[in-house]
Each structure stands twice: as C-alpha cells, then as structure tokens.
Amino acid sequence: MGMLVAKKQIGEKCVICEQAKRKGIHLYTSFICVDCEHDLISTDTSNPKYKYFLKQLRKITNPEIFS
Numbered sequence: 001m002g003m004l005v006a007k008k009q010i011g012e013k014c015v016i017c018e019q020a021k022r023k024g025i026h027l028y029t030s031f032i033c034v035d036c037e038h039d040l041i042s043t044d045t046s047n048p049k050y051k052y053f054l055k056q057l058r059k060i061t062n063p064e065i066f067s
C-alpha cells in the first residue's frame with residue numbers, strides 16, 4: 001500500500017466530447033471545452049449534431065431525473 005499517488009489532472013473532462021481538455025468554460029458543475037463550445041455555437045439547431053449536444057447537455061441540467 002501507499003503506492004497510489006494522486007496525480008494532478010491536466011485539464012478537465014469535457015461533458016460533450018468526453019475528453020480531457022485544458023481550455024473551456026464551466027456550466028453549472030460541468031466543463032465544456034472551447035472546441036465544443038465553439039461547435040455548439042456554430043451548429044444550427046436544425047443540424048442533427050445539435051441534438052447530440054442537447055443530449056450531452058441534458059446530463060448537466062437534468063441529472064438523472066427522467067431516467
């Protein structure tokens with residue numbers, strides 16, 4: 001025991017792409033990287049991709065309520 005060292009994480013896990021990124025914004029308690037933030041803003045609401053974003057974002061705004 002005692003071999004486990006808590007490493008300081010580089011970056012945070014983005015809720016949309018689920019990758020650790022260093023730059024981004026915080027929404028509620030979650031993190032969105034700059035890439036996804038930009039994608040989200042530039043994606044039209046009629047784009048199927050937008051639904052994916054909403055699905056991912058729903059995890060932030062309504063955690064486990066409708067499950």
Ligand SMILES: [Zn+2]
Nearest residue numbers: 014017033036
């Ligand atoms: Zn991301």
